Amino acid sequence: MPLMPVTDSMFLLVESREHPMHVGGLQLFEKPEGAGPDYLSDLRRELIQGENIRDLFRRRPTPPVNTMGHLAWSTDQNLELDYHFRHSALPQPGRIRELLELASRWHSTLLDRHRPLWEIHLVEGLRDDRFAMYSKIHHALLDGVSALKHMQGTLSDDPADRDCPPPWGSRHPRNGKRNGRAPLSVFGTARRTFGQLAGIAPAAFRVANEAFREHTLTLPMQAPKTMLNVPIGGARRFAAQSWPLDRVRAIATNAGVSRNDVVLAMCSGALRDYLIEQRALPDEPLVAMVPVSMRNRADAAEAAGNNIGAVLCNLGTHKPDPGERLAVIHRSMRDAKRIFKELTPLQALLLSGINVAQLGISPIPGVVANTRPPFNIVISNVPGPRKQLYWNGAKLDGIYPASVLLDGQALNITLTNNAGNLDFGVTGCRRSVPHLQRILTHLDTALAELEFATR
CATH class of the missing domain: 3.30.559.30 (Nonribosomal peptide synthetase, condensation domain)
Known part of the structure; x- marks a missing residue:
């Protein structure tokens, strides 16, 4: 049960219905050549069956969330990927306007503190046949710079690369080090x-x-x-x-x-x-x-x-x-x-x-x-x-x-x-x-x- 740094705890303490404390992003992609009508549903089904999950995306506030949840993290060993990774479709006529309106509504809602604090929405129905992903993650878990760096780490500069990890995964999992950093000496830090x-x-x-x-x-x-x-x-x-x-x-x-x-x-x-x-x-x-x-x-x-x-x-x-x-x-x-x-x-x-x-x-x-x-x-x-980057052959626009x-x-x-x-x-x-x-x-x-x- 690791304690939260004060800078992370602050974002949970100040959050309210009027002030959601998550950072988000909307990514647009061009489908890879030869993608069929079931491309996105097949892609989602394949991704939620995988086991490549960064520890960060299993982290949730410690119960009871209204007290200990402001102070310490716990690990969700039974992460429900089908809850966090959702498939949606735009209403007609499928313009960017409809996409932005949908993203506006998603960005307005609070994340569930009884689960790891992130959601990703896979969106089809754009009339130019592109697809989108709207993602949000609580500011207590990542700041904007780290969130974007993480996203880039799941992409590739090779359009033929079909081994990109899912948005919650890592291309280079690190073993034996927490967040990729060796433990620090308490006395040295002090x-x-x-x-x-x-x-x-x-x-x-x-x-x-x-x-x-x-x-x-x-x-x-x-x-x-x-x-x-x-x-x-x-x-x-x-x-x-x-x-x-x-x-x-x-x-x-x-x-x-x-x-x-x-x-x-x-x-x-x-x-x-x-x-x-x-x-x-x-x-x-x-x-x-x-x-x-x-x-x-x-x-x-x-x-x-x-x-x-x-x-x-x-x-x-x-x-x-x-x-x-x-x-x-x-x-x-x-x-x-x-x-x-x-x-x-x-x-x-x-x-x-x-x-x-x-x-x-x-x-x-x-x-x-x-x-x-x-x-x-x-x-x-x-x-x-x-x-230019790609995600499993899909061009990032x-x-x-x-x-x-x-x-x-x-x-x-x-x-x-x-x-x-x-x-x-x-x-x-x-x-x-x-x-x-x-x-x-x-x-x-x-x-x-x-x-x-x-x-």
């Missing part, structure tokens, strides 16, 4: 922790100097109140679209900034236009929380749990010129990353905790309505596959992340690169964010404006 804690005071001084004397850092509670920073309900809307990575890369090269800066500028332009459309743009610039993975590349594929930091970025939405917004974003991210690099991992996590601390008390009645938000929106850029929302944070934009594309997933509170799909139109407009501004 020694390193105390050493890093000893550096908290000078680290805090550096951060305070940057924030208050040099005025280079964006701090929590500087964000304006907007229509996106309100109490939310449990129902979700989900929208998704892809853009060529080459367009973003060209803007970054011309402007001398990073591709992530360009992505943030796309989101900034889209948010500005959306809020103008809703007659709700504040005079002060919006602030984004940008998650940063604290894992090294070797650990990410097999690691469980959560190991993410957070920096705050000034989105420059008060500036009408897209080039000026990009410059504001570049400076804000450059200064935040510079401070992050000077801190130890523990110190960086503590700074991240300061950036997001108010979210822990956001469910308390009156907090969201009567305080400024720590930031206005979460924008996350998760590393994805750099080349798109990966669209669906993330979590909290009280005071009614909108989330998460994206990932997929071969030559950037795949955006936009998750919003169904009640608080009207016409969510309009944000996709504004993202497209913002990209075109950045191209014009950086020629």
Whole structure:
């Protein structure tokens, strides 16, 4: 009965009907050549009969789930794969619109804590004869970076490879090591922790100097109140679209900034236009929380749990010129990353905790309505596959992340690169964010404006 780290337990403690705490994703595939009408039903039947199951996907909260379930994990030795892996079909006419509406409903429902905390839906009925998979897994089990790394580990760059593991399996099972890592010495871990804690005071001084004397850092509670920073309900809307990575890369090269800066500028332009459309743009610039993975590349594929930091970025939405917004974003991210690099991992996590601390008390009645938000929106850029991948011969066409929302944070934009594309997933509170799909139109407009501004 392994105890949960506090970072994992937190996602179970704050979950409620209005705040499901799972990360999700929608993947689109082209069927392999020669696939017949029973291809998907045969595929599902074959997969649920297999025995390749990562230990992580057997993990469930320890009973009783309302007490010990917040503190420790147990192992489900009788995992019912036919419950967790479900086969569905779209209503006619089988457009992407119907697929996104179905994914929105699935993303709105809580996972059953009496079972391992994940579901995967295999979806047929798209009118272009593609198929989809919508998957969700509790944030207490995996963060978004690790979830995407795990998914990539089940795929292949060879279209002829028919030995890909199921979404809950592993291509390279590790024996004798938990999550692929050797046990750590308690005393060694404690020694390193105390050493890093000893550096908290000078680290805090550096951060305070940057924030208050040099005025280079964006701090929590500087964000304006907007229509996106309100109490939310449990129902979700989900929208998704892809853009060529080459367009973003060209803007970054011309402007001398990073591709992530360009992505943030796309989101900034889209948010500005959306809020103008809703007659709700504040005079002060919006602030984004940008998650940063604290894992090294070797650990990410097999690691469980959560190991993410957070920096705050000034989105420059008060500036009408897209080039000026990009410059504001570049400076804000450059200064935040510079401070992050000077801190130890523990110190960086503590700074991240300061950036997001108010979210822990956001469910308390009156907090969201009567305080400024720590930031206005979460924008996350998760590393994805750099080349074309396949799953048992089926070509991966798109990966669209669906993330979590909290009280005071009614909108989330998460994206990932997929071969030559950037795949955006936009998750919003169904009640608080009207016409969510309009944000996709504004993202497209913002990209075109950045191209014009950086020629």
